[in-house]
Every structure is written in C-alpha cells, then in structure tokens.
Amino acid sequence: MSLPVAITQGDPAGIGPEIIAKAFRDQPELLRGCFVAGDVATLRRAAAIVQGDSQASLPVAELAQASDALDVPPRCVPVLQVATPADALVPFGQVSAAAGRAAGDCVFWAARAALRAELAAIVTAPLHKEALAAAGAPYARYPGHTELLQAEAAAYLGRPIEQLPVRMMLANDELRTVLVSIHLSLRAAIEQVTERNILQTLRITHQSVGAALHRSPRIAVAGLNPHAGEGGLFGREELDIIGPAIAQARAEGIDAHGPFAPDTVFMRARSTPERAGEFDVVVAMYHDQGLIPVKYLGVEQGVNVTLGLPFVRTSPDHGTAFDIAGSGRADAASLLAAVRMARELAP
Template sequence: MATPEPALAATLCVVGDVAVMRRAMAWAGVKRPLLSLTGLDEIETLPPGCVAVWQPAGMPAGLLDCPMGHIDALAGAAAALCIEAAVQAIQAGQADAVVTAPIHKEALHAAGIGYPGHTEMLQALAARGGDVVPVRMMLANEELRVVLVTIHCSLRQAIDLISVERVLETLRIAQRAMLSFGITAPRIAVAGLNPHAGEGGLFGDEEVRHIAPAIAQARAEGINASGPYAPDTVFMRARDAAGHPGEFDVVVAMTHDHGLIPVKYLGVEQGVNVTLGLPFVRTSPDHGTAFDLAGSGLADPSSLKAALAQAARMLV
C-alpha cells in the first residue's frame, strides 16, 4: 500500500464550495491559482499548477458563516450534495474515481440526510435505477489490510447481523478485491467475534453457527480462507513489516472497531479506506474531520494523499 508521489499526477478536481476552498487554501498557505469550473468537461483544458474546483448547482448559501469546528446542518447538506454530484459525474462518464474527504456524520443527520456514513450513501447512489450492490469497507496501510463484515451500527446490531450469508459474501468481496490488486493467490484470515474465537462455543457460539460454516463454503469455492482466529492475535500474524512477513494478505473482521483499531494504531497517516463492491473506485482517508484543527492549517494531509494515490493505482 505504498503511496508514491508520482501517483498524484492524476488530473484532480475538488467538488465543493469555491469560496470555502479559496479560504482553506489561504489558511494552508497554498499559493497556486484556483480555477472555478462551470462543468467537469473543462478538466481536459486545465492550465498546469492550478487547483480546479467544481461547485455543483444547489450549494447552500452562507457556508463561510458556519462556525469553524462545530456541527452545522448547512455543512452536512453541502457535503451530501458534493458526494451525490461526484457520483453522478462518474456515472455520466465525466470522472473515473471519487476520493472523499472526511465528513461528520452528525452534520449529515442534522441536515436530514438519512445515511449513517459515506459507505451507505455511496451504496444507495450506486443502486439508482438498479439493484443494491453489496459493499464492504476495507481499511489498509503499508502493513495491514482489513475488510469488515459490519460497519456503522451499534455493537449489539453488529452481533445480530453476523450470519453465514453475510460472512460468505464478505469473503467473496475480499477475494475479488485482492485479485484486482494483483495478489494472485490471496490468503484470507477470518477473525472471530468472541474472545478466543469462542473457544468452541464456550464464550459464544457465533463462530460455530455462522463464521466457520461460511469459511467452509468459501473454501469449497476455491477461496483460501482460514479461521476463525482469535481476534486479539490474528492482526499481529497478518501484519507485513520489516523482519516480519505477514501470514495473510487480508483479515476479515466481524465489527468496525475490531478491525479498524489495529490498522489505525499502526498510523493513520498512511491509512486508506476503500469501499469494495461499488461499480466505481472510491477511496478516502482513514481519519475523521478533526474539528479541533479546523481553520488552523495544521491538519496532516498524508492520509488524503495516500487515498489519492491508491485511487490512481486502482484505475491502472
């Protein structure tokens, strides 16, 4: 998951509010000229060195007056509008990939947007006029890849969602993703849900009833999946670092925090979130909105740059 700078040479366009972007560039000390586009067809004629910004129709007024570092319904509405416009541009053949910046889920809710996060919204947008596509969240850095069976829901709901079908579907999606990344014989480790992966049903029976049967079905389909492994050790085994070759290419984890804590602990600077299963490429940084840094110009862009580089690589 290395993120070389040359990958950032892809043609980029910011979808957002022009005035907000101009202010952000000033705070960050960016000296490049900003070019406001009337349509994405103008990307092909961009002069070198400029920052292109496309402001979709219907952008809420007064965004510059929103308080910095605070939840605001206007900002949530603007974020949703930009996400929808970016997906529509891809569906119209005007763009090849979308790299989303962090959004605040409470701001979306305040704006009346009924999605708990990016992933669910993108899934719904991709399904317009057709069937809902199964998607999964993958977080990855240079040392570890993790694909999640459940995403943005309560822990109680996540446990209730674990089923043979859902785990098997996740294994199939993970397999296809690893093959698309050039891994010809993916090794997929499956983390259990309960302590010690349930100890044969002593500490919970989800492994016996749901997870192990899904692994067996996946193996029957030719997927090299193994487990369920104790979730407190499998990530160490999968970590691919200097002097420590990973035993697995990807870990499938049952819940959001089970899977994401180890990836983020290794460093959010190079972490990338990839939505698997969509009919287009979507990546994002692996961190949130950092309201405490809003307006300071001090936010670290490393994870966003890694997300841009990953999207560029996935388009090759």
C-alpha cells in the same frame, strides 16, 4: 489518466478543504488530473489558510466541467462548483445543517458522475455524520459515505439495495482489513454475524482485493469471541456460523482461513520491511475490531476503500477534526495515500 479523479470537499467546517489544498500544494504531480467537487469560496478560504505567510500563491481555479481538470497547471486547486453556494461561509468546528448539505451535495454529485462513467475514481474528504443528519432528507437517510454511495449505485443500476452488497476495507502499507458490518451499534453488529453475511464478505474480498493484487488473496477470518470461542467455551458463533461460512468459501475456491483469535490474527497478517504477513487481508466481524489495529499502525497512512461498488471510492482514514480545523495544522498524508490508492485501483 483519460478521466479525472474527483475529490469531494467534505464538511466545510472541518479539515477536508484544508488537506485538499495542502495536497495540491505539496504533491502537484500526484494530483494532476484531480479536481475538487465542492464550493469555490470554501476552497479559496482553505487555500488562504494553507498559503499562510508564504510568498508562493495557491490559486483556486473554477472549472466549467470535470474534464477541464486534465488541463489544469500544477500547484493550482481546480474546483467544480457542485455545492449550492451559501450566503456565508460556515464557521470552523461547528456542526450545522448547512455544512451537512454542502458535504452531502458533493458526494451525491460525485457518485452520479462516476456512475455515468465521467470519473476515473472518487476520493471523499471527511464529512460529519451529525451534520449530515441535521441537514434532513435526503442526507439524513445515510449514516455515512458508504451507505449513501451504495444507495445511489443501487438506484442507478435499478436494483434493490440488498442486491448490491458493499464492504468497507481499511488499508495501509502494513495491514488490510475488511468488515462484515459497518456503522451499527455493537449489539446490532453482532446480529449481523451470520453465515450469509460472512460468506458475502469473503466473496467481495476475494474479488476486490484479488483484482488489486492480480492474484487470489490469502484471507484470514477473525473470530467474534475471545480466543475465537475456545472450542465453544466462550460462545458458539465460531463453530456454528463463522466456520461453516469459511468452509463454503473454500469450496468455491476462495483462499480463506480461520476463524482465528481476534487478539492475534492482525499481528499475523501485518507486513513489515523485516517480515511479510501470513495473510493479505483480515475479515473482521465488526467495525472497531477491524479498524482499531489499522488505525493504531498510523492514521496518517490509512485509506478507507469501499468494496463492491461499480466505481472506485477511497477516503482518508480520519474524521473532520473540528478541534484543529482552520488552524493549518491538519496533515494531508492520509488524503494523499487515498489519492494514490484510487489511481492504483482505477481501471
């Protein structure tokens, strides 16, 4: 690749730095041209944990600039110092404002570098939403990565944030789902089930997934209510909102179908070695409806992709795992899958 891929370190009290170090140790060819946007001391601690009793060293190299990552030898963790160095390393497994600031600084830096076309893609290690909130302004304005990246991109482009709609897609080898709403209470998420929001989701899904597949994707749309409303017996959202949005999308040439009963549509879309799925992607009405099926199939292979941004962003499908942070037991498989997908999606 002609541009490097930035991996943000995530919350330093969690498993992010640890799985990053494991990724550079175990898959050096996949990680060639990647670097960590983070804190050198934090990554040195992670490398020491990952190395353990092994005789093979895992050096951490501090970069002068992002482009230097393209020349780093394998089995070395290249780090660009973008977080403000702390007086002391944060303890593992504890929510703190210091950890939230460190994680947030890395994401802010990576977003701005990507918007300046200095990066091929961003892969974000997990941050902790409570720590981000504890860090205060500007970090506390955002409930997670997606909203922060959207706000940075909109500001860079000089647009109101509502003119840069983004959506979350969770994907693994068997299933892709895109969400109409992201981090909201269930009550607020139901209020976001509008014809406008669903049609916008279908347009973003059609464009983004189509670009990855190099063809028009076949999209299934999940209903909101049990049995997709059963003809209005269990709610009218399917008849009055979701169905009309699908009809409008189809009139625009989008290959959308539904609404289907939420308890079966994900099984119909699932692809296995024995059977191809009926659909390329499922549009789900709210966060847990879409994420539970993908995560049930295997968190270790899941990848979070933000659709609609002017740059590629992927992330592992798990959180900070405070309960095992620092133990060396964290699995890097989802991070590796996120790096792999970022490379596939990068222009």
